[in-house]
Amino acid sequence: MSSDASSQSGPPTLVPREKTTGLHVGEATPGCKKVDPIIVADNVRRSFGGVHAVDVDHVEIPRGAITALIGPNGAGKTTFFNLLTGFDTPDEGKWSFNDRSLAGVPAFKVARRGLVRTFQLTKALGLLTVLENMKLGATEQRGERFFTSLFPAAWRSQDKEIEERARELLVRFKLDAKVDDYAASLSGGQRKLLEMARALMSNPTLVMLDEPMAGVNPALTQSLLDHILDLKEQGMTVLFVEHDMHMVRHIADWVVVMAEGKIVAEGDPSTVMSDPAVIDAYLGAHQDVDLGVVTGRVAGDGADADASRHMIEEESNDELEREEKKR
Amino acid sequence: MDWGQIFNQSASSIISTTTIAYALAALGLGVHFGQAGLLNMGVAGFMAVGAYGYAISILTFGFPWWLAAIVALLAAVVFAMILGVPTLRLRGDYLAIVTIAAAEVLRLLLLTVAFEEVTGSADGLYGYSGDFQAANPIPDGEYGFGPWQFNQNELWPIVIGIVLLALAVLLVWAMMRSPWGRVLRGIREDEDAVRALGKNVFAYKMQALIIGGVIIAAGGIVYTLGSNASPGVYVTSLTFFVYTIVLLGGAATVFGPVLGAVIFWVLQFFLSNLMPALVDAGVLPFMTANQAGMVRFILVGVGLMLLVIFMPQGILGNKKEMTFVK
Ligand SMILES: Nc1ncnc2c1ncn2[C@@H]1O[C@H](COP(=O)(O)OP(=O)(O)OP(=O)(O)O)[C@@H](O)[C@H]1O
Ligand SMILES: [Mg+2]
Numbered sequence: 001m002s003s004d005a006s007s008q009s010g011p012p013t014l015v016p017r018e019k020t021t022g023l024h025v026g027e028a029t030p031g032c033k034k035v036d037p038i039i040v041a042d043n044v045r046r047s048f049g050g051v052h053a054v055d056v057d058h059v060e061i062p063r064g065a066i067t068a069l070i071g072p073n074g075a076g077k078t079t080f081f082n083l084l085t086g087f088d089t090p091d092e093g094k095w096s097f098n099d100r101s102l103a104g105v106p107a108f109k110v111a112r113r114g115l116v117r118t119f120q121l122t123k124a125l126g127l128l129t130v131l132e133n134m135k136l137g138a139t140e141q142r143g144e145r146f147f148t149s150l151f152p153a154a155w156r157s158q159d160k161e162i163e164e165r166a167r168e169l170l171v172r173f174k175l176d177a178k179v180d181d182y183a184a185s186l187s188g189g190q191r192k193l194l195e196m197a198r199a200l201m202s203n204p205t206l207v208m209l210d211e212p213m214a215g216v217n218p219a220l221t222q223s224l225l226d227h228i229l230d231l232k233e234q235g236m237t238v239l240f241v242e243h244d245m246h247m248v249r250h251i252a253d254w255v256v257v258m259a260e261g262k263i264v265a266e267g268d269p270s271t272v273m274s275d276p277a278v279i280d281a282y283l284g285a286h287q288d289v290d291l292g293v294v295t296g297r298v299a300g301d302g303a304d305a306d307a308s309r310h311m312i313e314e315e316s317n318d319e320l321e322r323e324e325k326k327r
Numbered sequence: 328m329d330w331g332q333i334f335n336q337s338a339s340s341i342i343s344t345t346t347i348a349y350a351l352a353a354l355g356l357g358v359h360f361g362q363a364g365l366l367n368m369g370v371a372g373f374m375a376v377g378a379y380g381y382a383i384s385i386l387t388f389g390f391p392w393w394l395a396a397i398v399a400l401l402a403a404v405v406f407a408m409i410l411g412v413p414t415l416r417l418r419g420d421y422l423a424i425v426t427i428a429a430a431e432v433l434r435l436l437l438l439t440v441a442f443e444e445v446t447g448s449a450d451g452l453y454g455y456s457g458d459f460q461a462a463n464p465i466p467d468g469e470y471g472f473g474p475w476q477f478n479q480n481e482l483w484p485i486v487i488g489i490v491l492l493a494l495a496v497l498l499v500w501a502m503m504r505s506p507w508g509r510v511l512r513g514i515r516e517d518e519d520a521v522r523a524l525g526k527n528v529f530a531y532k533m534q535a536l537i538i539g540g541v542i543i544a545a546g547g548i549v550y551t552l553g554s555n556a557s558p559g560v561y562v563t564s565l566t567f568f569v570y571t572i573v574l575l576g577g578a579a580t581v582f583g584p585v586l587g588a589v590i591f592w593v594l595q596f597f598l599s600n601l602m603p604a605l606v607d608a609g610v611l612p613f614m615t616a617n618q619a620g621m622v623r624f625i626l627v628g629v630g631l632m633l634l635v636i637f638m639p640q641g642i643l644g645n646k647k648e649m650t651f652v653k
Contacts, residue, residue, distance in 0.1 A: 087519065111525035123520035125513050127579075135506070136513050137524050143506030144526070146534050150501045159506060195520075202524060 017229055020253040021268070023062040028267040031058035038063035038206055038237050039084065044093030045261075046079055053079040054090070055261035061206075066228065066238040068248045068269070071258035072282050077241045078120050080258070081210055085117045086110040097206070112139065114205030118212060120241070124191040126184030130175055133183050133194055134166035135159070137201025166201060172227055173197045174220055189215040193224075200231070207231075209240040213247055225251050245283065249273065257282065333604060337597040338474040346592045347488035348374075348550035353572040353584030354495050355542030360570075361578030362503060363535035364515030366423040369410070370569045372430030373540045375561035376406045377547025379437060382452040382556040387445055392459040396548050403544030407537040415532045427563065437558040451557035459484075459552060484553040491549060492585070495542045500581045502538070511535055512579075564624075571631040577641025586643060598623035 025033040037060035046054040054076040061067050069077050082088035084095060086107035094103050097115050105113075125133050141162070142148050143155030170176045173193045178186060183194060196212050213221045228238060228251060242248055248255060248269060255272040257265040259281045265272055272278055340346055352374055359365040367373075380399030384390045390398060406429075414425045437446045446452070463483040470477050477485065502508050510531055513521040518528045550560070568591070576587025602619035605611050611619060634641075 085523070087522075107519075107522045108525050108527050111523055116525070117523055119520070119523070123517045123523075125516035125520060127516055128509070128512055132509055132512075136509055136521065136526075139525055141506045144510055146502075146507055149505035149507030150498075152505070155506060198524070 019268070020062075020065040020232075023065055023254055024266075028271065030263040030266050032060070032266060034060040034062045036063045037061060039095065039097055039239075041084070041095035042093060044080070044083055044090050044095055046076075046083055046088065046090045052261045054083060056080065056093075056263055059256065059263050061237070061239055061256075062254055063237050064232070064235060065253040066232055066240070066251050067254045067256060068252035069239060069241045069256050069258060070243070070248060070282060071264075075258040076261040077258055078210055081117055081208055081241070085115060085208065111202070115208065116199045116202050116204035116206075117208035118195045118199050118210055120210040120214075122188070122191040122195050124183035124186060124194050127182055129180050130170065130178045130183055130186070130194060131163065131166060131180060133198050134170065134201055135162050137198040138162040138165070139202045162201075169197045169200060173224070189217065192216055193220070196224075204236065206237040206239065209238065211241050211243065213242060213244060221247065245273070329604070333597065333600040335474045336600050337593050340592045340596040341589055342475050342485060343592070344484050344488050344549055344552065346588055347485065347492050348546040349569065349572060349592065350585045350588035351488075351492055351495055351546030351549060352543045352569045353576070353588050354492070354499060355539040355544075355546065356569050356573050357578055357580070357584040358499060358502075358535055358539035358542065360573060361580070361583075362508065362515065363511045363532060363539075364419065365532060365536060365539075366419050367426050367536070367539070368423045368563075368566055369426030369430035370543055370566040371561040371563060372426065372433045373403055373406065373543035374547035374550065374565065375430070375433055375437065375558075376403050377544030378551040378556040378561070379446065379452070380544070381548045381551060382455050383445055385455040385458065386452055392462060399548050400541050400544055403540045404537050406544075407540035408533070411533045411536045415529055415536065427566070430561070430563065430566065434558055434561050437561070446558075447556075449558065451555055451559075453555035456553050480553070484549065487552060488549040491545050495545060496581060496585065498538075499542070503581060507531075567631065568627065571627055571634065574631065574634045574639065574641055577644035579645075580641065580643040583641050583643040587641070590642075595623060595627075598626060
């Protein structure tokens, strides 16, 4: 494996890692073609009653890169994840993974093809130990077939290997002290970590993470992001949903923006984040200003911050007035 | 009051076909409910399939007793598949509704006069144990000691029952320590999470339903081996007795259901002897001896409620689990 050197433990490399570029063909418009797409979705739509939760005309996810899916609350990101992984059925649409159609394929078969996802609302298996949770993630276990399960000789050695791998990953995820505890005894952030580690146990081709770092402390986030970058170097593709823009900026090679079910922008992180439409719909104009300055609790550095605070106040006043008028 | 007789009776129930039959049923339900989280409310139905499958195979088709037992177990496989195919894809509670309904339908089918020739209707089936007893290798005589005394005819079904129970315990133990059992327990906790890891959840639930169902049906066979099959036995309250046993011993354990069955029947016998004796002794002047005998069923209900509220993990269950029961 090419990344062996960098995945060795020791002080993290301070050299910023190269972002993967040259992923798309032509202009970076919503739904643009990719050089080597791993997922291609066409006309995927899902509505709940009157709400068009997902309404995607065309989108391609680049292979071998880290793609962030961002967008306001209720934009349809989780629903899109559910559709892609077979946990929900769209009203219409086609999508393929590794050039094979995934439409109508049940969730467990999607996972077996190498597309593994995690959930926004964490699903730790409470009354299984942390180690058992991890072992469950491994694929192609002989002991999971009914008849062979009765003969330990058939699966014991494989189970040992899986356990070793699980323990290594747990160290990485700082859960090694919890190995034999019930997953139900973990804290919220620890459960997120366990779910992500469990997904990685299957060595997926594409891992889809729904807000993986929500509730994870900053130091651990950094070390895990490092781990994700390692995995990318080993050839894994990552698609993740995240509201933490630092994380998006730090590790995403490509950003897809969703709003009201549609793909509204695509591009490399810096371009997308300076796109006025994205700022308007999602980021807000003041993402670089300290929150304390925005709320007026901290004196900003000079007129700049002051001005932006005024702007924010005016904007919110405007909005209030608009709301009033609607009534 | 004759305490000696009361204790003797209670102790004798430790080794009886009834206790063994309930232990098997509880073991099977433990696989369903404790391991896979399948809310099977049709335990009585599975037992009836075992009992009647066995009796009908002998009386109607003239099979030897061991072949009849195998046919009865295969019938349980079919019954499990009929229940599972439409319901295992749905949410858990639906399985409960369908299984309780299926068990009732089955009981009414056994009761209706339309099939009287085969099922014996309300009289049930009897007089089929000749072949079984003829196969008895135990020489004539009295065996055992203390409260446990059996002649060769009583001992034979008990031996078969204990062998079946031991095999079933071994099977369940082997399954549950394996990765297969791990997947099953994962499904109990959250089936979507297990699905996301590439496991065919439906297939696992079906396998669990079949294996548990076959073990429950084996209980039905043991219950009827040397005696008769009567539709009045396979009522819904039987299902609740088996649930009480499973919860008492520990649903998610291998030996809990067996221990639960023993405790349950010892208590039943103890109370059914004690209560009328108390009435006779004038301690319970407000009841007749008959009423007092029935009180034990009320006590079972109260016991089930107390168990679920205060000790849902059961006697052999892991205390740590309790902290996390929602
Ligand atoms: N099962 C459902 N039934 C009805 N409406 C739903 C359902 N699931 C999602 N929706 C609606 O679909 C829309 C998209 O929801 P989704 O969960 O995909 O948002 P999201 O982009 O993941 O948001 P967030 O960032 O808050 O997680 C929302 O308006 C939501 O109310
Ligand atoms: Mg979401």
